Amino acid sequence: AAAILSSACGSDPEVDAYGESNPTRLAGDSVVVEMKDLQFRPQGIRVKAGTTVTWRNNDPVIHNVRQVQSVFLSQDEMPPGDSFSFQFDDPGTYRYQCTFHHPNMNGVVIVEKT
Numbered sequence: 001a002a003a004i005l006s007s008a009c010g011s012d013p014e015v016d017a018y019g020e021s022n023p024t025r026l027a028g029d030s031v032v033v034e035m036k037d038l039q040f041r042p043q044g045i046r047v048k049a050g051t052t053v054t055w056r057n058n059d060p061v062i063h064n065v066r067q068v069q070s071v072f073l074s075q076d077e078m079p080p081g082d083s084f085s086f087q088f089d090d091p092g093t094y095r096y097q098c099t100f101h102h103p104n105m106n107g108v109v110i111v112e113k114t
Contacts, residue, residue, distance in 0.1 A: 018043070018095045019043030020108050022044065023108065024045050026045050027048075030054065031045065033054070035059050038104065038105055039105060040107035044110070045107075049113055049114045050114060051087070052085050053088065063098045063101070064084075066096060068095045071094060072094070090111065095108050
């Protein structure tokens with residue numbers, strides 16, 4: 001009954017866990033998501049198709065960027081100061097996580113048609 005109630009009210013904790021409820025719109029051919037304080041900042045982003053997203057590890061610990069369906073995968077370990085980039089050509093919703101710090105370190109890229 002709780003699942004039905006939560007669904008009926010429009011609240012989905014899984015969506016909020018990835019940052020889909022209020023994504024930040026980022027413009028430009030290239031944008032940056034920072035890994036800081038064991039979080040992706042911003043957590044949820046909205047970009048146009050053709051945008052390259054770069055994730056930068058600005059934490060003192062190892063991270064990675066793993067898309068849930070394996071559409072994009074960073075190297076297994078991204079030490080402090082490392083970065084990973086991926087160009088999003090196809091519209092869609094791409095949830096991702098740091099496998100070292102999941103379930104607390106999640107994010108989403110929502111790609112819109114140009």
